[in-house]
Amino acid sequence: MSITRTTIQSVVVLSLAVLLLRANAVESWQPMALDSTRSIVLLKSEQTTLEIPLNSPRIDFNGTIRVGGMPSKNLEGSLEAGKTVTSRFDPISLDSAGQLEVETIAEWSANELVLRKWARLRYTGEKKDLVLNEVILDELDVSERHAQMSPGDIQSYPAFIDGFFAGIEFPIGATRLEGNTLIVAHRPGFAMKPGEWYETRKAVYGIAKPGDERKAFQRYIASHLPSRGQFHIDYNSWWTSPVPYTEADILKLMDIFNQRLYKPYGVSLDSFCIDMGWANAHTFWGIDTTLFPEGFTRIARAAEEMKSHLGLWISPSSRYPQALDNEWAASQGYETFIDSIPGASVFRTACLGGPKYSGAFRDRLIEMASRNSVRQFKLDGYVPTCPESNHGHAPGILSAEAVAEGFIAAAQSAHASADGVWLEPTCFGWNPSPWWLFYCNSVIGSYGDDAPYGRIPCPVYRESYTTARDYFNLQGAYWSTVPIAAQEVLGIIHQTPEPFMNDAVTTILRGNMFLPLYINPAYMDERRWKSLAGLLTWARANADILSETTPLLPSSWGEGRCPKFVQDAVMPREPYGYAHWTGGRGLILLRNPWIAPQSYSVPLDGADGAGPLNAVSLYPEVRVYGRDLRNGASLDVTLAPYETLLLAVDATQPRTDLPLASSLGDGALKVSEAHHTVERVVFDGPEQPLGPDFTCRGPLGGSGVRLTLDAKVSVSAPITEALLLVEDAQSPESLVCTGRIDGQEANVSVMDSELGWAASVLPRPEHWRFYRMSVPAGEHALGFTLFSNDGKERVSCWLWANKPGEMRAAQDGNALPQPESISLASQVLLDPLDSLEAQGDPIHLEPTIERIDGVYLDTLEPISVEQGYGTLQKNRSVWEKPMTIGGQQFVRGLGTHATARIVYDLSGKYSHFQSWVGADSATTPTVTFEVLADGVSKWKSGLMQRGDPPSWVDIDIAGAKTLELRVGDGGNGIGADHANWAEARVLR
Numbered sequence: 001m002s003i004t005r006t007t008i009q010s011v012v013v014l015s016l017a018v019l020l021l022r023a024n025a026v027e028s029w030q031p032m033a034l035d036s037t038r039s040i041v042l043l044k045s046e047q048t049t050l051e052i053p054l055n056s057p058r059i060d061f062n063g064t065i066r067v068g069g070m071p072s073k074n075l076e077g078s079l080e081a082g083k084t085v086t087s088r089f090d091p092i093s094l095d096s097a098g099q100l101e102v103e104t105i106a107e108w109s110a111n112e113l114v115l116r117k118w119a120r121l122r123y124t125g126e127k128k129d130l131v132l133n134e135v136i137l138d139e140l141d142v143s144e145r146h147a148q149m150s151p152g153d154i155q156s157y158p159a160f161i162d163g164f165f166a167g168i169e170f171p172i173g174a175t176r177l178e179g180n181t182l183i184v185a186h187r188p189g190f191a192m193k194p195g196e197w198y199e200t201r202k203a204v205y206g207i208a209k210p211g212d213e214r215k216a217f218q219r220y221i222a223s224h225l226p227s228r229g230q231f232h233i234d235y236n237s238w239w240t241s242p243v244p245y246t247e248a249d250i251l252k253l254m255d256i257f258n259q260r261l262y263k264p265y266g267v268s269l270d271s272f273c274i275d276m277g278w279a280n281a282h283t284f285w286g287i288d289t290t291l292f293p294e295g296f297t298r299i300a301r302a303a304e305e306m307k308s309h310l311g312l313w314i315s316p317s318s319r320y321p322q323a324l325d326n327e328w329a330a331s332q333g334y335e336t337f338i339d340s341i342p343g344a345s346v347f348r349t350a351c352l353g354g355p356k357y358s359g360a361f362r363d364r365l366i367e368m369a370s371r372n373s374v375r376q377f378k379l380d381g382y383v384p385t386c387p388e389s390n391h392g393h394a395p396g397i398l399s400a401e402a403v404a405e406g407f408i409a410a411a412q413s414a415h416a417s418a419d420g421v422w423l424e425p426t427c428f429g430w431n432p433s434p435w436w437l438f439y440c441n442s443v444i445g446s447y448g449d450d451a452p453y454g455r456i457p458c459p460v461y462r463e464s465y466t467t468a469r470d471y472f473n474l475q476g477a478y479w480s481t482v483p484i485a486a487q488e489v490l491g492i493i494h495q496t497p498e499p500f501m502n503d504a505v506t507t508i509l510r511g512n513m514f515l516p517l518y519i520n521p522a523y524m525d526e527r528r529w530k531s532l533a534g535l536l537t538w539a540r541a542n543a544d545i546l547s548e549t550t551p552l553l554p555s556s557w558g559e560g561r562c563p564k565f566v567q568d569a570v571m572p573r574e575p576y577g578y579a580h581w582t583g584g585r586g587l588i589l590l591r592n593p594w595i596a597p598q599s600y601s602v603p604l605d606g607a608d609g610a611g612p613l614n615a616v617s618l619y620p621e622v623r624v625y626g627r628d629l630r631n632g633a634s635l636d637v638t639l640a641p642y643e644t645l646l647l648a649v650d651a652t653q654p655r656t657d658l659p660l661a662s663s664l665g666d667g668a669l670k671v672s673e674a675h676h677t678v679e680r681v682v683f684d685g686p687e688q689p690l691g692p693d694f695t696c697r698g699p700l701g702g703s704g705v706r707l708t709l710d711a712k713v714s715v716s717a718p719i720t721e722a723l724l725l726v727e728d729a730q731s732p733e734s735l736v737c738t739g740r741i742d743g744q745e746a747n748v749s750v751m752d753s754e755l756g757w758a759a760s761v762l763p764r765p766e767h768w769r770f771y772r773m774s775v776p777a778g779e780h781a782l783g784f785t786l787f788s789n790d791g792k793e794r795v796s797c798w799l800w801a802n803k804p805g806e807m808r809a810a811q812d813g814n815a816l817p818q819p820e821s822i823s824l825a826s827q828v829l830l831d832p833l834d835s836l837e838a839q840g841d842p843i844h845l846e847p848t849i850e851r852i853d854g855v856y857l858d859t860l861e862p863i864s865v866e867q868g869y870g871t872l873q874k875n876r877s878v879w880e881k882p883m884t885i886g887g888q889q890f891v892r893g894l895g896t897h898a899t900a901r902i903v904y905d906l907s908g909k910y911s912h913f914q915s916w917v918g919a920d921s922a923t924t925p926t927v928t929f930e931v932l933a934d935g936v937s938k939w940k941s942g943l944m945q946r947g948d949p950p951s952w953v954d955i956d957i958a959g960a961k962t963l964e965l966r967v968g969d970g971g972n973g974i975g976a977d978h979a980n981w982a983e984a985r986v987l988r
Helices: 004-026 213-222 247-265 297-305 328-332 355-369 399-415 434-438 462-480 500-507 526-541
Strands: 032-035 038-046 048-053 057-059 065-068 074-077 083-088 099-109 114-124 131-141 147-149 159-161 164-168 176-178 181-186 197-199 203-207 233-234 271-274 308-314 336-339 348-349 374-379 422-425 492-494 512-519 550-552 577-584 585-591 598-604 613-619 624-629 633-641 644-650 669-683 694-697 704-714 717-729 736-741 743-746 749-752 767-774 777-786 794-804 821-833 843-845 848-851 854-856 864-868 883-885 888-889 891-898 900-905 910-919 928-932 936-940 951-956 962-968 979-988
Touching: 038 114, 038 203, 038 717, 048 131, 099 550, 114 131, 131 164, 147 176, 159 181, 159 213, 164 181, 164 213, 203 213, 213 434, 233 308, 233 374, 233 422, 233 526, 247 271, 247 297, 271 297, 271 374, 297 308, 308 355, 328 336, 328 348, 355 374, 355 399, 399 422, 462 550, 462 577, 462 585, 492 500, 500 526, 500 577, 500 585, 500 644, 550 749, 577 598, 585 598, 585 633, 624 633, 633 644, 669 794, 669 821, 704 794, 704 821, 717 736, 717 777, 717 821, 736 767, 749 888, 767 777, 883 910, 883 979, 888 979, 891 900, 891 962, 900 979, 910 928, 928 951, 928 979, 936 951, 962 979
Parallel strands: 233 271, 233 512, 271 308, 308 374, 374 422, 492 512, 669 843
Antiparallel strands: 032 038, 038 048, 057 065, 057 131, 074 083, 083 099, 099 114, 114 197, 114 203, 131 181, 147 159, 159 164, 164 203, 176 181, 336 348, 550 577, 577 585, 585 644, 598 633, 613 624, 613 644, 669 704, 694 848, 704 777, 717 767, 717 794, 736 743, 736 777, 749 767, 794 821, 854 979, 864 900, 883 888, 891 979, 900 962, 910 951, 910 979, 928 936, 928 962
């Protein structure tokens, strides 16, 4: 037989009833009873009772007329299955405004263990401006109960009372706790028409096992999802395609996924979403036919060839004028208003509560789904209220229900217009109302921002990004009333050359059933495509267990200390994770966000009825973590530095030849000696560190603090780095660091948090810099010397050992592809110093001064400058950040942006031009460089991207009168194309 949505819902809600029946274990237990004498409904959970009166609601008209709260005069009907009970009242006088007829109605759902209660109102009178400000369906005394809820001024949230949950069954509501009173209410905000019946929103009261109220509520919400149990993989073109893009751009991108993912591995995407850039801004969400001459016909066909469907970005409240010009929309009669973002711009936006705009938006979704084969909509940009009074609704907060109704009408129509439509709103904030899920397949959760700035220092910035995403996601997983499976935190984002598997595995194991992929093929190779294919295949095969998630919080966030939807708390440098249990089987992800090895105690509390359990890792490689474990016990797991670990816990007996986790990293690193000194130093040299023909290699202030660290180590790991970590309240600046191995100066690269890729408007929460030095196998004397201007930075030093991951068949049938690098061990060489405290008198030093027979271009003024963004910068990037190319930081040069043309008058005085060139590390550029002398091309770089090492330029310009430096956009637009001419000079 086929399983319909109704069937699935019944299974979910029946399971809740079964759980409660088992919990009560009393055959005579009756969860609901109607007391006709007192006109109340009695709800019972174990030994706790909740009384719901069938009084008339309290009603506020215009903020001046307040009536209601009367006891029932007449009770009719019953609460048997499928029936309702109605409480009737004498007409209520509204003084000179007329009368109000009221009926209170209740309905019991035995499958859900939920009581619904609402009212019908009819106004008899002649007043035409009688605005229904608020309907209070219940005022419950909770003084003797433990009651809690998330406060909210517009969106609707549930309240939890011992053994029960309550709220308004609509995304917009006014339920709130005031002192010891729970007020269940909503604010309709419309003028009542004489003689017409109006039905209020429904209050809902659910029964739960005491202590399990949140989970019971989430099961109730999940039973109403349009796509219960589905796992949806979506590709999104944002950050990868130019804006705007053409049909050819999208077809090229689709072909890459067809050739690299679908054809070789049979992995299809449920939807391929084109983000902002497709619309003609001077039509009502019409396709720009200059970009898509055949509409979406060809790209829809390309999606079908991969057994996928087309997805489409659109903004419900039209928050992006480059997609729909709201000035044009207003001129066409669509309802709009002037809006502002605090601290940002003031602009016009559309009103979803206006009948013309909301109707046209609804029709456009229907057309896109029915005629253009769109099966997924990314809904980005929602303004919940409108200040206007001529759009058919009351202004301000009283417009919220009308605006929501406009959105909901479009959502319901989109679902009805075609099978399998997935609605992905990203616009309801970090803590959305769970009742949006009656109409949408998923909602954005506590995600932080598009790509939040990293938290907790790591030399691989992607790991710090993952920690930042989990900083926000853990708050939502713990506090949000939205089921975790229905939350979205923007999926797998891969927009840099850094390895992506640790982040991708963590993303999957968060348990969100909507998985968007923001993957730029420019940063994929054969191994990465194969790993992605294996991961997505594994995710689909394990979606049933992944849909049930329990967050494993850092220990500092335990016992209710988890922050609640905030951005300014500190992320603990402690392990955390996510646990999934079903049918006696567990999948547990653990993650160590810090460089020191740490342990986490995992509760084995979800394997009811299973025999002796065994724990085997499926990622990063197969290892045995425990045998013959019992349900209800705990498993202490040691995590390597920055390790992402996935454990399978079940009754399956692991093979005897698998390695034990306890042997990981044995002997990889040994430190026999480590010591350091901190001295105050004064450099006797030029007052200015950068001159026309010289560069002073020392602290830019002329004096400062010197940290000298020396250690003797033994290394046997295949990959080992010495890492000097500098942390500061602001970006660490004016630092100079050198490294040495066995008495010889070694190459030191820089990983600065300021240069890590992110897409966020929030303040950067942490600042750090890693100085990285590769250490070969063997016994070595190594060290760092760090110069700081003031010594206020926090400094530590570590050895970190890794080994390459393998691309071979897994030793366990359910194992994941291995990452490119597997963390083994770390050793501390310098325990963290909160500051560099120098003792004794300062030491006078001669700085290293590099001189040239010529002049640096940063001391000359060009005769002409053109560039595609910003202004030409000297000795910093165009973003006014440290100038960095491929991990190497430069103190001087020119920071520019494609497309650029910088011209200097040389007057024939110089013989050579020299420079390091490359894409700046702070963004994701794709650029080209070219040098011309007297208009003749002398040198071209070819395409250069983020992460590429700097390229040295040394060309003959003897007798040239002009020197021209050009930067091209790499053929894909100028977005993020920051480029550096580092240490650029002309020599005599």
